[in-house]
Amino acid sequence: MTSRHRGKWILPKGKIEVDETARERAAAEAFEEGGVGGTVAARPLIADRLADLSQPVVFAIEVLEEFSEWPEMRVSQRACVPLSEARSMITEGSLRKVLEAFASERRAQRTPVLITAKCGTL
Template sequence: MLREFLRNWSPRVEAVPALRQSGALPYSIVNDRVVFLLVTSRRTGRWIFPKGSVSAGMTPWDSAAKEALEEAGVTGEVGTNAIGSYRNSDKGLLVDIDLYPLRVDAQFDAWQEMDQRLRHWALLAETRRLLADRSLARIAEALHRQLTVRRLMQ
């Protein structure tokens, strides 16, 4: 029981604003199924969602959309409310990252970081398996639930 609690526990501690980042959780609906777009990190090659520092003069969600274009070569409609947050270590510093849903409407064959990253579309089960960070998987699950409920109500 304690192991389960610790595995799912994530304290919400306010970070220094300079140490807060934003990211996109790119998704699409294909044949009535939610699929997520993952990219590999440059440093470790682990599967993640596009993220980065909030660009000066941009909202966090617009900055997240910019990261999705640079890192995954996709554009779309970005949500203005974060679907979730997680904490990551970046060069020894703890950084809080807010993820904004991005419904992809265009994918490009060439993009800025195409030589540095792989990208991969996956259903929820594969997304869970590929994401090394359990917090990212929980955020993807939350968006999947939200989108599934919304589709059932239509």
């Protein structure tokens, strides 16, 4: 999906509320910002957050549903692209790191896992 103001490709993100887990927030943001629903991975893609609390927690999600309407649909775009294409669309360094972690995890697990960036075959 794209950011509201600059139109750069980003991942959904949000502040974890007191009464929810990081996984629950990831699912909520995937719906609110990207209009998708599915199964959130049990553990984050990048474990840096455990050592540095200023770093975001990023989860992969197996997208099972793509909604035709969602809360932020008028302020951003979403796209369904292969991982190879997503790599060329992302210019920001930390997001590229997330994509590489996702690619490594997919190779290791050999299972179809999707990242909250969007649906499809990322």
